[in-house]
Amino acid sequence: MAGMLVASILAIIVVAFTHLIVKIIKVKYTFWGFPESIYDKHWLLGHLPHYKVQGYLGKHYMDKLVEWTEKYPKMFLTWIGPATVRVILNHPDSVKQILRTADPKPVGYGQIYRHAIPWLGEGLLIAGGFKWKRSRHLLSPAFHYDILKPYVKVYKSCTDHLVQNIQTFADKKESVEVFGLVSACTLDIILQCAFSHQADCQNLGADNQYSKTVYSLTEEWMRRNASPWLYPDFIYFKSEKGKQYKCDCDYVHKIAEDVISQRKAHLKNEDISDGKYLDFLDIILTATDEDGRGMSMEDIRSEVDTFLFAGHDTTSSAISWILYSLAEHPEHQMKCQEEIDRVVSETESGELEWNDLERLEYLTQCIKEGMRLHSPVPSILRENQAPLTIDNHVIPAGSCVAISIYCLHHNPAVWGQNHMDFRPERFTKENIRKMDPFAYCPFSAGPRFNFSVDKSHQIERMQAAVMKTKTGIKLFASPR
Numbered sequence: 001m002a003g004m005l006v007a008s009i010l011a012i013i014v015v016a017f018t019h020l021i022v023k024i025i026k027v028k029y030t031f032w033g034f035p036e037s038i039y040d041k042h043w044l045l046g047h048l049p050h051y052k053v054q055g056y057l058g059k060h061y062m063d064k065l066v067e068w069t070e071k072y073p074k075m076f077l078t079w080i081g082p083a084t085v086r087v088i089l090n091h092p093d094s095v096k097q098i099l100r101t102a103d104p105k106p107v108g109y110g111q112i113y114r115h116a117i118p119w120l121g122e123g124l125l126i127a128g129g130f131k132w133k134r135s136r137h138l139l140s141p142a143f144h145y146d147i148l149k150p151y152v153k154v155y156k157s158c159t160d161h162l163v164q165n166i167q168t169f170a171d172k173k174e175s176v177e178v179f180g181l182v183s184a185c186t187l188d189i190i191l192q193c194a195f196s197h198q199a200d201c202q203n204l205g206a207d208n209q210y211s212k213t214v215y216s217l218t219e220e221w222m223r224r225n226a227s228p229w230l231y232p233d234f235i236y237f238k239s240e241k242g243k244q245y246k247c248d249c250d251y252v253h254k255i256a257e258d259v260i261s262q263r264k265a266h267l268k269n270e271d272i273s274d275g276k277y278l279d280f281l282d283i284i285l286t287a288t289d290e291d292g293r294g295m296s297m298e299d300i301r302s303e304v305d306t307f308l309f310a311g312h313d314t315t316s317s318a319i320s321w322i323l324y325s326l327a328e329h330p331e332h333q334m335k336c337q338e339e340i341d342r343v344v345s346e347t348e349s350g351e352l353e354w355n356d357l358e359r360l361e362y363l364t365q366c367i368k369e370g371m372r373l374h375s376p377v378p379s380i381l382r383e384n385q386a387p388l389t390i391d392n393h394v395i396p397a398g399s400c401v402a403i404s405i406y407c408l409h410h411n412p413a414v415w416g417q418n419h420m421d422f423r424p425e426r427f428t429k430e431n432i433r434k435m436d437p438f439a440y441c442p443f444s445a446g447p448r449f450n451f452s453v454d455k456s457h458q459i460e461r462m463q464a465a466v467m468k469t470k471t472g473i474k475l476f477a478s479p480r
Helices: 001-029 050-054 061-071 094-101 112-120 129-143 145-171 178-195 208-227 241-267 279-288 297-328 331-345 354-359 359-374 405-409 429-434
Strands: 077-080 086-090 381-382 388-390 391-393 401-405 448-451 461-463 467-469 476-478
Touching: 001 391, 001 461, 050 061, 061 241, 061 405, 077 381, 094 388, 094 401, 112 208, 112 241, 112 297, 112 405, 129 145, 129 279, 145 178, 178 208, 178 241, 178 279, 178 297, 208 241, 208 297, 241 279, 241 297, 279 354, 297 476, 331 354, 331 359, 359 461, 401 405
Parallel strands: 086 401
Antiparallel strands: 077 086, 381 401, 388 391, 448 476, 461 467
């Protein structure tokens, strides 16, 4: 009996090993001759060691991406172990081929988005095929541009709260960690605008547990992606980190379910036929398809979790990095302030309104340049459904293709050798007309302070689901 068991185990090992060898040979043959940094590649681990130098996806990895982009300006390969390859696209001519399609995100074994499903479910960020099309159809009214207009007052009231928080640090002449404050502000905005939900998340004394949990989830998501031995669920969720990830998922799910149940109870007593714009949650709670079927409770929660994450975390990352660049370059900060003061002085109410935003041309240039330079969403992945030909190389269907937004925005062949410089003039109307529409892909008022960088605080990028820093961004705020 024992002999049969040993023989069975050995047979399984031999079959698995043979399968791996065949896969390695097939993948190596398929991608033979593709541009890749061979000298930076480990014989067994591939480029995986670079993911972990200076922390997961830290400065070393970001520098390597730029280095490889300079060598291979159209695309290059990265290897996760001996048999898993990702095709990195980093040029407008390359990324447009995949962005013009409706190709799904890869969710197979070991793929990045698969590891986020316990958290975000199969919402719009992750779903593909029929499920994505149905959800997108049901939710299309929520993405109408006009829905944003009535919420300008919410933006302003939440931003006023943020300014008051910054004032507290300015009065004490202390540097302020803006990432946390801005994250609380954007969470406040998304809760009020998209979910008609009031929360006390901007109080300095409050423990903003939701934002902290989202930060932990994104960091752990990336850590697992860079650890192939943690890909099997039965291994990962038995580890301490896996158990914590599950607890964090349960926590954010509970927040989403509370928001949903409160809004559902409110809608029972509210007349939504009076022409009022419905917010995001109203729409997903009331939407039905041609057969009269709405979204399941699980689908609703997935969309709420996705929207809460994507709606506040990416925005807070963008704002924080833009503030950092303006603090680094006070001459641009001053020009933005002068423009805002001029536009505000020409309004009847003395406050910025929706129609005034398009008049803030220089501020818009700085915002776009900040998102180019720092790339709040560093990369997105697709699984191509048809072969792609790029630079005379044929990428077979079913490959994992990464649109590296960070590499695209730091490609010297596109932005010049000064791609690491903050230059808002790149986005003047004249320069935009000359620009390839796919060269810039960041993700698909009343300022009262001048900001300066706290030079005693070292800031280092960390690529997670959104661009983060290891220790936050600390700035000094001084009254004008």
